[in-house]
Amino acid sequence: MRVPFIDLSRTLGKIKKDVLSDWEHCFDQCEFVGGPGVKILEDRLQERMGVSNFVTCANGTDALIVGLLAMGVKPGMRVAVPNMTFWAPYEAIIQVGAVPVLVDVSDDDLQMDLDEFKSAHEKFRFDAAILVHLFGWVSSRLREYRHWCRENNILLIEDGAQAFDVVSEGESVYRDAMLGTVSFYPAKVFGGASDGGGISSNNGKIAEVVRALCNHGRAGHYTYDYVGFNSRMGGLNARFLGRVLDHMDDFLESRRAAEAFYQEYFAAHTDLVKVHKAPEGVESNGYLSVITCLKKSADEMVAKMRDVGVGCARTYPQTIAYQPPVKNCMRSSDLVRSEAFSKSVINLPLFAGITLVECEYAADQLLKALRS
Numbered sequence: 001m002r003v004p005f006i007d008l009s010r011t012l013g014k015i016k017k018d019v020l021s022d023w024e025h026c027f028d029q030c031e032f033v034g035g036p037g038v039k040i041l042e043d044r045l046q047e048r049m050g051v052s053n054f055v056t057c058a059n060g061t062d063a064l065i066v067g068l069l070a071m072g073v074k075p076g077m078r079v080a081v082p083n084m085t086f087w088a089p090y091e092a093i094i095q096v097g098a099v100p101v102l103v104d105v106s107d108d109d110l111q112m113d114l115d116e117f118k119s120a121h122e123k124f125r126f127d128a129a130i131l132v133h134l135f136g137w138v139s140s141r142l143r144e145y146r147h148w149c150r151e152n153n154i155l156l157i158e159d160g161a162q163a164f165d166v167v168s169e170g171e172s173v174y175r176d177a178m179l180g181t182v183s184f185y186p187a188k189v190f191g192g193a194s195d196g197g198g199i200s201s202n203n204g205k206i207a208e209v210v211r212a213l214c215n216h217g218r219a220g221h222y223t224y225d226y227v228g229f230n231s232r233m234g235g236l237n238a239r240f241l242g243r244v245l246d247h248m249d250d251f252l253e254s255r256r257a258a259e260a261f262y263q264e265y266f267a268a269h270t271d272l273v274k275v276h277k278a279p280e281g282v283e284s285n286g287y288l289s290v291i292t293c294l295k296k297s298a299d300e301m302v303a304k305m306r307d308v309g310v311g312c313a314r315t316y317p318q319t320i321a322y323q324p325p326v327k328n329c330m331r332s333s334d335l336v337r338s339e340a341f342s343k344s345v346i347n348l349p350l351f352a353g354i355t356l357v358e359c360e361y362a363a364d365q366l367l368k369a370l371r372s
């Protein structure tokens with residue numbers, strides 16, 4: 001048996017016919033950049049996410065850059081960011097000329113640690129923060145984060161690239177965010193037919209700035225209020241995303257079933273691995289299987305799994321602090337928790353449409369490798 005780490009064809013098969021018919025319509029109407037498909041998608045997402053504004057853009061990294069600018073982050077301002085994350089949040093801070101402050105993650109939920117965040121603020125007095133909702137769930141202290149940031153005048157940007165449809169305390173995680181972002185990169189929970197992204201906000205003024213910044217800073221067709229970007233969604237991608245959204249509940253169910261399977265399977269093997277999961281009160285979207293190896297090298301496990309036909313990943317094998325462009329960056333501490341996690345993490349196959357037979361094979365193979 002072979003089990004890929006990810007197989008997009010399982011979901012593509014379900015939407016292909018409808019997408020091709022939509023794309024024919026786009027061709028007939030020359031609906032290539034923006035257009036009715038984009039507007040329909042934005043309206044549907046506003047409703048699903050429980051927010052009053054949602055603006056699409058070209059990718060999730062632009063969403064962060066535009067989000068930082070629209071919230072008022074200026075060159076030289078300090079912005080806190082977790083040391084364990086994908087590179088884009090760090091990149092976005094640098095791209096707007098701000099100064100990153102790295103903060104360690106919590107062992108409990110693997111999200112930026114709120115206590116350490118607070119003590120880092122005492123030391124470095126940052127002005128803003130990117131709270132990255134990692135691995136398909138969010139911090140157990142999300143409400144506290146938002147409250148504390150409001151009280152302390154910290155501009156809070158929430159990176160939801162991996163958190164589409166995550167539910168916290170019964171609500172969409174986007175609902176109460178000052179500003180939240182999404183990535184529609186094809187491998188994400190809500191993946192498109194090319195790069196894509198978006199920004200949510202309940203603040204109409206911020207949303208207006210976001211919309212202008214994503215479209216060259218335009219006020220009118222040839223008048224400009226800001227120096228912005230060309231970061232717009234294409235019509236074909238919007239129509240594709242609309243068809244994915246039609247099936248989203250089924251896709252989420254399949255991801256969550258696989259995630260639950262791995263949790264149950266390894267519950268009897270806590271001496272060998274820890275299977276991480278969403279904290280109490282948070283419903284994950286099944287984005288990723290996140291497992292740490294307690295006794296064996298994670299790199300070795302990935303290699304062994306490849307030999308038996310199981311695709312695995314290590315998300316993320318190096319923290320931000322270890323990337324070559326990150327020199328003398330301010331740090332909340334010695335960042336040991338994110339470092340330890342990065343050395344031991346392994347991700348098993350998990351995607352919409354994976355079968356439990358495939359999950360069982362992958363889990364059996366990992367157990368064998370861990371015991372060898």
Ligand SMILES: Cc1ncc(COP(=O)(O)O)c(C=O)c1O
Nearest residue numbers: 059060061086088161183184185
């Ligand atoms: C946490 C996080 N933030 C931001 C991004 C950037 O999104 P994109 O690839 O759409 O630019 C990604 C994903 O790729 C991500 O995982």
